[in-house]
Amino acid sequence: MNDPAPTGRSPVGGPPIRLCRLEALPEGTARGFVIGEGGARREVFLHRDADRVRGWRNACPHVGTPLDIAPDRFLTEDGAYFLCQSHGALFRLADGFCIAGPCQGKSLTPEAIRLEAGWVLLTG
Numbered sequence: 001m002n003d004p005a006p007t008g009r010s011p012v013g014g015p016p017i018r019l020c021r022l023e024a025l026p027e028g029t030a031r032g033f034v035i036g037e038g039g040a041r042r043e044v045f046l047h048r049d050a051d052r053v054r055g056w057r058n059a060c061p062h063v064g065t066p067l068d069i070a071p072d073r074f075l076t077e078d079g080a081y082f083l084c085q086s087h088g089a090l091f092r093l094a095d096g097f098c099i100a101g102p103c104q105g106k107s108l109t110p111e112a113i114r115l116e117a118g119w120v121l122l123t124g
């Protein structure tokens with residue numbers, strides 16, 4: 001994984017940010033990214049399901065902390081759900097809806113993602 005670290009955050013409506021090459025995100029895996037600094041800092045993560053890539057804000061709807069205490073550990077062992085490592089909330093992969101845990105009934109926040117020329121771009 002030798003992609004350059006994403007730097008800076010585009011203003012809304014600004015140019016997309018290259019997160020990684022698609023091949024750096026194997027099928028069935030998830031990977032986190034930190035973008036920007038200070039007040040502009042935000043964390044997102046990507047999940048690849050076959051050729052579909054979805055992006056999510058890396059903030060649990062329970063208390064707002066990142067899901068992955070250990071870097072890039074976003075999935076349950078069987079890869080069937082996203083897991084918040086803080087208190088064990090489980091989220092569906094397709095829509096980020098929490099099906100178990102302290103934030104049951106809430107959802108992860110989707111991020112706008114686009115694939116272009118082999119790159120995964122953050123567009124929002």
Ligand code: FES
Pocket residue numbers: 060061062063064065084085086087088089101102103
């Ligand atoms: S912070 Fe995610 S379940 Fe509590």
